[in-house]
Amino acid sequence: SPYAIELGAGEHWWCACGLSQTQPFCDGSHKGTGITPMKFSVDKTEKLWLCGCKASGNKPFCDGTHKKLAE
Ligand code: FES
Ligand code: FES
16 A cells, blocks of 8 residues: 655655565665666655555556555
């Protein structure tokens, strides 16, 4: 399921591998998996829905794909 998070302006690293202990952000746990985090920037402080299922078609944002996975 997605993470609703208030993010400040600037760059953020979204965990793409699913191993991070600080979801939905990268904490370096991807080392050795061949998967790398996704850097994205935010213009202003706002609440965003970040994908937690890692299957979104619009990473790092939730696009509703997680609903299909739950079926
Ligand atoms: Fe919604 Fe991944 S959490 S698409
Ligand atoms: Fe998952 Fe870095 S910990 S991409």
